[in-house]
Amino acid sequence: xxxxxxxxxxxxxxxxxxxxxxxxxxxxxxxxxxxxxxxxxxxxxxxxxxxxxxxxxxxxxxxxxxxxxxxxxxxxxxxxxxxxxxxxxxxxxxxxxxxxxxxxxxxxxxxxxxxxxxxxxxxxxxxxxxxxxxxxxxxxxxxxxxxxxxxxxxxxxxxxxxxxxxxxxxxxxxxxx
Amino acid sequence: xxxxxxxxxxxxxxxxxxxxxxxxxxxxxxxxxxxxxxxxxxxxxxxxxxxxxxxxxxxxxxxxxxxxxxxxxxxxxxxxxxxxxxxxxxxxxxxxxxxxxxxxxxxxxxxxxxxxxxxxxxxxxxxxxxxxxxxxxxxxxxxxxxxxxxxxxxxxxxxxxxxxxxxx
Numbered sequence: 001x002x003x004x005x006x007x008x009x010x011x012x013x014x015x016x017x018x019x020x021x022x023x024x025x026x027x028x029x030x031x032x033x034x035x036x037x038x039x040x041x042x043x044x045x046x047x048x049x050x051x052x053x054x055x056x057x058x059x060x061x062x063x064x065x066x067x068x069x070x071x072x073x074x075x076x077x078x079x080x081x082x083x084x085x086x087x088x089x090x091x092x093x094x095x096x097x098x099x100x101x102x103x104x105x106x107x108x109x110x111x112x113x114x115x116x117x118x119x120x121x122x123x124x125x126x127x128x129x130x131x132x133x134x135x136x137x138x139x140x141x142x143x144x145x146x147x148x149x150x151x152x153x154x155x156x157x158x159x160x161x162x163x164x165x166x167x168x169x170x171x172x173x174x175x176x177x
Numbered sequence: 178x179x180x181x182x183x184x185x186x187x188x189x190x191x192x193x194x195x196x197x198x199x200x201x202x203x204x205x206x207x208x209x210x211x212x213x214x215x216x217x218x219x220x221x222x223x224x225x226x227x228x229x230x231x232x233x234x235x236x237x238x239x240x241x242x243x244x245x246x247x248x249x250x251x252x253x254x255x256x257x258x259x260x261x262x263x264x265x266x267x268x269x270x271x272x273x274x275x276x277x278x279x280x281x282x283x284x285x286x287x288x289x290x291x292x293x294x295x296x297x298x299x300x301x302x303x304x305x306x307x308x309x310x311x312x313x314x315x316x317x318x319x320x321x322x323x324x325x326x327x328x329x330x331x332x333x334x335x336x337x338x339x340x341x342x343x344x345x
Contacts, residue, residue, distance in 0.1 A: 003221060010225035010310065017232035024236050037231040041224055048223075050185040052212040057192040059211070060204055091181045093268065094307040099215065102311055115320050118308075119327070122297040127181060132269040133293075136277050145290045148334035152294070152327045160323040169319045 044095040051096035055103025068108035073161070075113060080157040083113040087120030087153065091127040111164045111171045116157030123149045222310040230306040234266035246292065248285030255336070258288040259328035262295025268303075272296050286339050291332030298324045 022030050071079045090097050101114055124146065133142050164170045196204040246258045265272045276293055284292075299321065309317050 007221045007225070010222050010229065014225045014229040017229045021232040021236050029235055033231040033235055034228065037224070037227040041227055047182060047185060050189050052215050053189050053208065054192060056208040056212040057196050060196050060200065060208055061192065091184045094303045096185055098307050098311040111319055115323050118320060119298060119324060122300065123294060128269050132273045136273045137280060141280065141286060141289065144286060144335055144338050145293060148290060148331045148338060149294060152331060156323045156327060160319055163319060163322055169315065169322070171316060171319065
């Protein structure tokens with residue numbers, strides 16, 4: 001349990017944005033924002049814990065070879081379609097889905113399927129659609145939005161696969177557990 | 178929120194049972210150990226990231242940028258809406274009500290499609306608070322680059338659909 005380099009980056013970013021907030025809108029708002037963040041942390045902890053557990057359990061249930069075959073670099077359009085479908089069906093917020101994405105990454109999924117998954121979860125998530133978009137925005141708007149967004153996760157996945165050829169953007173291979 | 182939580186923990190229970198069936202208690206302890214290991218990595222990062230996101234929400238002026246995405250705003254409006262969507266603060270409980278205000282205030286459908294797509298794909302708040310601490314900056318960069326054109330594309334496609342409906 002130690003303070004690592006990414007932790008310092010986040011400490012720096014939090015300090016800078018806090019200072020900006022202090023200068024631009026005053027100390028009261030800084031306190032208020034801090035309280036909000038603490039409250040949010042409490043609310044998301046049960047969901048984060050579930051996300052981490054689901055990831056860890058799945059890694060034990062599904063073999064590495066199987067994940068590499070169905071969601072790895074060689075999985076083709078098929079892998080992207082599967083990832084998009086899974087993304088749209090995943091309930092819960094980012095605190096559940098990102099630990100899951102991380103688990104699949106470690107288990108051998110490639111950048112393309114991971115990004116297709118995240119894009120589909122964020123653009124086409126059924127949960128959010130039913131709870132927020134349909135009731136608030138109405139059917140007439142929502143069907144147009146969904147229709148035009150349907151192909152986008154696949155597109156993002158294909159683009160990600162193409163971009164990983166550039167070495168700075170290539171994701172590290174998952175360390176074998 | 179509660180329903181989602183019940184579903185998620187239901188999934189945890191089902192998976193735990195399956196792991197237990199196949200590997201017994203050892204499988205369960207190994208799973209919780211790797212979950213705890215990952216949590217330790219997030220212990221400092223996540224609260225700091227949430228704090229930063231919470232500060233940023235309060236200093237980004239969203240309302241002043243909203244007059245520019247009416248139905249006549251065309252391609253430029255679609256582009257502005259894509260960017261605006263990306264910096265809209267908060268989760269669906271704050272952004273959909275904002276989108277609804279735009280809809281009632283006369284924003285164009287393609288522009289709103291771009292706004293929601295931009296918010297979904299980029300969500301600066303989510304990116305800083307969860308994605309970067311969990312997945313690392315390289316993944317974030319790769320994903321943002323891959324998705325850069327998506328909100329624009331969604332808006333343009335929506336424009337085509339709206340035109341098609343009007344003609345039909």
